[in-house]
Amino acid sequence: MTKTPDFDAVVVGMGITGLYQLYRLRELGYDVLGLEASDNLGGVWHQNRYPGCRIDSESEIYGYFWNKELMQEFNWTERFAAQPEVLRYIHRAADYMDIRKDIRFNARVRSATFDEANGYWTLRLQDEGSAPLTTRFFFSALGPLSAPQMPNVDGVHTFKGETYHTARWPRDPGGFGPAKLDFSGKRVAVIGTGSSGIQVIQELAKVAGRLTIFQRSPNWATPLGNGPMSQERMDHIKANYDRFIAACDTSIAGFPHQFIEKNLQDVAKDERDATLEKLYHGPGFSLWLGAYQDVLTDTKANAYVSEFVAAKIRQRVKDPKIAEKLIPRDHGFGVKRVPLETKYFEVFNQDNVDLIDLNETPIERIDKTGIQTTEKHLDFDVIIFATGFDAIKGSWNRIDIRGRGGRRLREMWDNEVKTYMGLQVADFPNFFMLVGPQNGATFCNIPRCSALVTDWVTVLMRHVRSEGIKLVEPTEEAQDSWTSYCAHLLSKMLLGQTNSWFTGVNKNIEGRNKRETLLFVGGNPKFRQYCDSVEADNFRGFKFDGGVARAAGTAA
Numbered sequence: 393m394t395k396t397p398d399f400d401a402v403v404v405g406m407g408i409t410g411l412y413q414l415y416r417l418r419e420l421g422y423d424v425l426g427l428e429a430s431d432n433l434g435g436v437w438h439q440n441r442y443p444g445c446r447i448d449s450e451s452e453i454y455g456y457f458w459n460k461e462l463m464q465e466f467n468w469t470e471r472f473a474a475q476p477e478v479l480r481y482i483h484r485a486a487d488y489m490d491i492r493k494d495i496r497f498n499a500r501v502r503s504a505t506f507d508e509a510n511g512y513w514t515l516r517l518q519d520e521g522s523a524p525l526t527t528r529f530f531f532s533a534l535g536p537l538s539a540p541q542m543p544n545v546d547g548v549h550t551f552k553g554e555t556y557h558t559a560r561w562p563r564d565p566g567g568f569g570p571a572k573l574d575f576s577g578k579r580v581a582v583i584g585t586g587s588s589g590i591q592v593i594q595e596l597a598k599v600a601g602r603l604t605i606f607q608r609s610p611n612w613a614t615p616l617g618n619g620p621m622s623q624e625r626m627d628h629i630k631a632n633y634d635r636f637i638a639a640c641d642t643s644i645a646g647f648p649h650q651f652i653e654k655n656l657q658d659v660a661k662d663e664r665d666a667t668l669e670k671l672y673h674g675p676g677f678s679l680w681l682g683a684y685q686d687v688l689t690d691t692k693a694n695a696y697v698s699e700f701v702a703a704k705i706r707q708r709v710k711d712p713k714i715a716e717k718l719i720p721r722d723h724g725f726g727v728k729r730v731p732l733e734t735k736y737f738e739v740f741n742q743d744n745v746d747l748i749d750l751n752e753t754p755i756e757r758i759d760k761t762g763i764q765t766t767e768k769h770l771d772f773d774v775i776i777f778a779t780g781f782d783a784i785k786g787s788w789n790r791i792d793i794r795g796r797g798g799r800r801l802r803e804m805w806d807n808e809v810k811t812y813m814g815l816q817v818a819d820f821p822n823f824f825m826l827v828g829p830q831n832g833a834t835f836c837n838i839p840r841c842s843a844l845v846t847d848w849v850t851v852l853m854r855h856v857r858s859e860g861i862k863l864v865e866p867t868e869e870a871q872d873s874w875t876s877y878c879a880h881l882l883s884k885m886l887l888g889q890t891n892s893w894f895t896g897v898n899k900n901i902e903g904r905n906k907r908e909t910l911l912f913v914g915g916n917p918k919f920r921q922y923c924d925s926v927e928a929d930n931f932r933g934f935k936f937d938g939g940v941a942r943a944a945g946t947a948a
């Protein structure tokens with residue numbers, strides 16, 4: 393006789409996605425538990441509290457659209473909200489869901505093993521003293537950008553001054569924001585110039601005595617276009633939320649920007665330059681996700697926009713030699729995640745700011761007092777690591793997840809990442825990933841797209857519950873078909889031919905120098921259509937209770 397698990401469903405990770413999945417499963421009648429490694433909810437918004445941290449999405453579209461009351465209640469104060477406000481919003485949403493009672497905090501999952509005899513998962517926590525938990529369904533909402541990565545530099549832990557990683561910033565114990573750290577007059581080093589590095593640099597340049605920026609790869613950052621949210625604008629948004637949602641739902645990445653349905657080369661130079669100028673100064677990802685349709689697929693169109701943005705950097709940075717160092721040479725505009733900035737390039741005109749180009753003078757080591765490059769030693773009071781994440785699969789790899797026959801997910805993924813819809817993996821029954829590799833929400837405005845994915849998983853779980861199904865898993869055939877489809881779509885985009893976290897390349901991790909298919913880049917509308925067709929086709933590609941489901945057919 394098989395044993396009954398402790399829970400019907402455990403959701404691991406209480407960020408914006410996990411909270412909502414937990415809520416939806418509870419509403420369906422499942423006996424649920426949420427597990428969170430940290431001491432509070434909010435996921436990346438709880439952890440990434442560095443000064444300057446804010447969203448790159450328009451505030452009004454970074455939310456839970458399922459909750460009409462919250463949408464009418466909450467007043468965003470800036471067009472692109474800062475981290476404390478986003479976290480406050482998530483806490484307010486948690487109030488609406490009355491969800492805290494279902495969550496166990498300070499509960500980091502160390503391993504998850506599928507028990508074939510009993511058809512459930514056993515989760516063991518980092519805290520060795522705690523008893524293992526068993527659950528029929530194991531939902532992982534671990535976040536594609538939540539496993540912080542330190543640089544692989546000699547002596548990285550030997551520095552005796554203050555050190556911070558942007559993704560593990562000290563917290564204000566009484567509030568939603570960062571701890572009140574005083575950087576005024578200090579010698580501060582920042583390593584890394586991705587989205588986090590750019591945001592923290594903009595802030596610390598205002599107060600640091602000397603700010604030294606260690607840049608390995610410059611990025612094509614464009615203006616954020618932030619400003620206060622007027623009450624008038626907020627009222628307009630509240631009255632027209634349906635239109636804002638519809639705009640996101642018809643766009644590729646769930647943002648209110650649509651590509652222009654023309655190729656750049658087909659438009660007269662004057663017109664295209666005027667358009668690019670307008671988009672450069674437009675809000676958020678206007679230029680990245682709102683330019684001509686071929687900019688992210690055609691090398692010539694891409695080079696044109698890259699040159700346009702390079703000219704902007706040259707205009708904004710006074711010293712031409714520094715300007716050249718800030719212009720990317722190894723990739724074109726938009727083929728890596730575009731960071732958004734507010735007067736970032738002007739920081740390099742300040743007397744208290746230095747740029748160290750690590751391509752010319754690499755870091756040799758970090759020591760007790762500072763950083764040694766191939767050229768010189770620099771002493772610091774503070775070193776900030778803005779060195780990013782073990783992205784997309786990293787948070788899953790940090791848990792020892794074992795499916796049928798003891799198969800380890802990490803080892804399988806070292807070879808090749810394969811999933812069905814980015815939701816499930818063959819031989820890992822009842823294991824779901826939300827916003828993980830190859831999922832429609834990962835290359836998307838995450839709150840919007842993850843809610844759509846969660847809603848769809850809820851439809852699947854309603855079917856499972858009503859049919860009394862004990863095991864759900866994809867067929868190998870469906871998994872192969874989905875993975876090939878993702879690879880095919882990625883091959884058509886320039887970003888698929890570029891080393892970045894999008895393609896799984898991470899120079900700080902051994903063996904991660906090969907590009908992988910980690911993203912579904914077909915866009916939010918296509919992903920939703922695919923989900924709908926799977927549902928309409930009797931959940932094509934999934935097997936229930938070991939029964940053979942219908943063939944996946946061609947994914948496209």
Ligand code: N01
Pocket residue numbers: 446447448449537542543544545558583584585586587588589591606607608609729750778779780781893899900
């Ligand atoms: O991380 P990154 P991030 N020596 O990986 C450098 C989201 N996000 O935290 O490019 C020296 O982009 C590395 O250099 P290189 C957003 O999706 C969103 O900034 O590897 N340098 C790079 O410059 C974003 O894309 C918001 O050559 C080293 C930097 O560190 C994602 O999170 C805000 C190094 C890492 O950049 C990740 O952003 C912030 C080494 N050994 C982040 N190792 C919002 O707006 C790494 N680097 C919502």
